[in-house]
Amino acid sequence: LIASTTKVRSQLISERKSHLESQHELEAKYTAEIKSLKSNIKTLKREATLTQKASSADKVQILSLETKVRELEGKLDDLELDQVLHDSNVVGGLIDEPAQINSSDPKEIDSLRLELEQVRGDLSSKKYEIECMEKGIESSKNIYNQMIDSLFLTRSNLIEANRSLREQLALKDNNEVDHPPPPINNLKENESEQVPKELQLSALNPPPSQIFSAGGVEAVSLPATAPIVTSSLMSPMLIYFILTLVLITIIWFMARKWWNSRKKSNIEYSPYQNYFLSSPGISEAELYDRRRLVGDRN
Structure with a gap:
């Protein structure tokens, strides 16, 4: 526009x-x-x-x-x-x-x-x-x-x-x-009303075949046959809106994957940590204090 x-x-x-x-x-x-x-x-x-x-x-x-x-x-x-x-x-x-x-x-x-x-x-x-x-x-x-x-x-x-x-x-x-140019907000609302519901649902919920994993991170790819220019109702602002939603979805999946992996790494311990925790008289807090003391010496 x-x-x-x-x-x-x-x-x-x-x-x-x-x-x-x-x-x-x-x-x-x-x-x-x-x-x-x-x-x-x-x-x-x-x-x-x-x-x-x-x-x-x-x-x-x-x-x-x-x-x-x-x-x-x-x-x-x-x-x-x-x-x-x-x-x-x-x-x-x-x-x-x-x-x-x-x-x-x-x-x-x-x-x-x-x-x-x-x-x-x-x-x-x-x-x-x-x-x-x-x-x-x-x-x-x-x-x-x-x-x-x-x-x-x-x-x-x-x-x-x-x-x-x-x-x-x-x-x-x-x-x-x-004939002034229409506001961006009104344009978005009008275009979202004119777009078919199937196209909106397909943009918000991509099919499972379009979700792939790379290095443990899930990402969503655009469909190869997405009707970007075929429909007469499509406009540059609608394409921009759809790309923005897809980008937000990809960022959300990557952030979720990263958060889950970080949370899992914080919960799991090494075999040595399990050994010390299974020893009598050693609590998890004492193990943390010893690890901190060793780190300060180094």
């Missing part, structure tokens, strides 16, 4: 150790994943901040380009209007001297148009860059949200795994508490 209880406890301890090891492995795994996700989130935040700053700078540049475009468009419109007015005056004869014409140079108008086209091209490219940056920021936000969801899912999985391990350990503890 003690061995089985120790075995169960050792199994429970080993299971607890394995559960703790698996829990530590899960915690280490999820902790590494959480750290990796946090570092990725920080990187994405940094990139999003830089992108927003670049986008803000580009937006300022776009505003300045738009202002410049409006200025150039106004200048170009003024020049074209002056050119149209000048052409109409010349045609109508309002201006007599061509040298006094205060008109704009066509080269200046062409240069303004070229500059306006360049500015418009820069403006279009900046707008395209802004659109790309906004799309990148949107995708970064989506990735960031996915990582946040993955982080929460990892944490929930870790919590669920810990809860499952705790429930298993609690169930093991409850099973151990609900």
Whole structure:
């Protein structure tokens, strides 16, 4: 019973150790994943901040380009209007001297148009860059949200795994508490009640063929065909109980034999002792005193 209880406890301890090891492995795994996700989130935040700053700078540049475009468009419109007015005056004869014409140079108008086209091209490219940056920021936000969801899912999985391990350990503890090992005295009583009477009588009163003598001492041997393990009612405690009874019986027979032999040796005397006791005037007490005196001299 003690061995089985120790075995169960050792199994429970080993299971607890394995559960703790698996829990530590899960915690280490999820902790590494959480750290990796946090570092990725920080990187994405940094990139999003830089992108927003670049986008803000580009937006300022776009505003300045738009202002410049409006200025150039106004200048170009003024020049074209002056050119149209000048052409109409010349045609109508309002201006007599061509040298006094205060008109704009066509080269200046062409240069303004070229500059306006360049500015418009820069403006279009900046707008395209802004659109790309906004799309990148949107995708970064989506990735960031996915990582946040993955982080929460990892944490929930870790919590669920810990809860499952705790429930298993609690169930093991409850099973151990609900089924304590029965007391030894009660176990002996129950087993003695369950054992057949023939088996008890055969254990207490062995047959004569099992009693043998060795050196003048009687001993009782166990029967060769004793049903130690065959019966389903037999248990280690019952075997221990029977062996204890047999050992006590052997010790009792040996002690009885030794006591009888000692008692017999004290009663019997040698032929010399019988001779002295048969002599007149010598009593048993005087013989004992003489033997004691001789022993003291020696």
